[in-house]
Amino acid sequence: MGHILIGTCSWTDKALVGSGWYPPGRRDPEGRLRHYAGQFPVVEADSTYYALPSARNSRLWAERTPPGFRFDVKAFSLLTGHPTRPAALPADLRDRATGDPGLLDEVWHRFSEALRPLRQADRLGTLLFQFPPWFAPGARAEAVLHRTRKRATDWPMAVEFRHPDWWRDPHRERTTALLRDLDAAAVAVDMAQGLPTSIPPTTPVTSRDLAVVRFHGRSAAWGSGTKEDRFRHAYAEEELREWRPRLCALAERVAHLHVLFNNCCADAAVRAAESMKRLLAPATHPRDTTG
Numbered sequence: 001m002g003h004i005l006i007g008t009c010s011w012t013d014k015a016l017v018g019s020g021w022y023p024p025g026r027r028d029p030e031g032r033l034r035h036y037a038g039q040f041p042v043v044e045a046d047s048t049y050y051a052l053p054s055a056r057n058s059r060l061w062a063e064r065t066p067p068g069f070r071f072d073v074k075a076f077s078l079l080t081g082h083p084t085r086p087a088a089l090p091a092d093l094r095d096r097a098t099g100d101p102g103l104l105d106e107v108w109h110r111f112s113e114a115l116r117p118l119r120q121a122d123r124l125g126t127l128l129f130q131f132p133p134w135f136a137p138g139a140r141a142e143a144v145l146h147r148t149r150k151r152a153t154d155w156p157m158a159v160e161f162r163h164p165d166w167w168r169d170p171h172r173e174r175t176t177a178l179l180r181d182l183d184a185a186a187v188a189v190d191m192a193q194g195l196p197t198s199i200p201p202t203t204p205v206t207s208r209d210l211a212v213v214r215f216h217g218r219s220a221a222w223g224s225g226t227k228e229d230r231f232r233h234a235y236a237e238e239e240l241r242e243w244r245p246r247l248c249a250l251a252e253r254v255a256h257l258h259v260l261f262n263n264c265c266a267d268a269a270v271r272a273a274e275s276m277k278r279l280l281a282p283a284t285h286p287r288d289t290t291g
Helices: 029-039 055-063 101-120 139-151 172-181 227-231 237-241 244-251 268-279
Strands: 003-008 042-045 070-074 124-130 157-160 185-190 210-215 256-261
Touching (some): 101 124, 124 210, 157 210, 244 256
Parallel strands (some): 157 185, 210 256
16 A cells, blocks of 8 residues: 555645644744644645745755655646736746746746755655646647646646546546646545536546545635635544545555645644544554564
8 A cells, every 4th residue: 555645735824824723932934844744744835836936945845844754836826827927927037928938938947946955855745736727628738738747857747627527527538548648646636516616526546656635625615705715614524534445545556645635724624634644544554564
């Protein structure tokens, strides 16, 4: 069985910082990350979606976490076709058109170079490319995915789709084959079902090395309302328990499974992660039978 790492989709979210989960004396940037890394073995860095990371931060993240800890790093918004404010770009790139392929290449170069210290320290789990809800299956989208993989050659890559048709018939098999061909891990999600934008809770395996499951919560306000409305959900144990056999089955097929909670209101994500750790304890700590 592969290694199952459980964590959350941020350690710096304002709601989490304000929830009281971090103890006194551990609420500065260094203290927060060291405390988090003492509780969980993986985290998603989502700040890199909003602004390009820096090599300095990559080095600090590596220094403040123990061997074996992993960061799943969310790709910068421009790299996945999301609207990007000019102010989020480096000053010398702000006069470039956002559709300019040369701009995308330069942004990727700076993004990857900033993360290189994290990778060299063996702290990088994967790069998460989360595509927007309007990124629908088709030849144009597949071409974007191939260009993205070409830029990210030799980097670990995971893909999350927000358009539900990727994982519905008749596209599901083609989507699986496409990601397998790209050597990209498919990201499975848990979210409210029955909404027009609901992603089916399928668990495809497209990489032997990694599978990722992100728990977004089950708010009926997904796709509308404020961020708090979209992600406000406290997972009940029975909701987590229904995922246990699926997660164990995934772990049997990959070397590493990352389980990340994105219901980031107050401390709901860390509490759900703690509960899932308990439910999966036998699987995350398999008995040594080597004698």
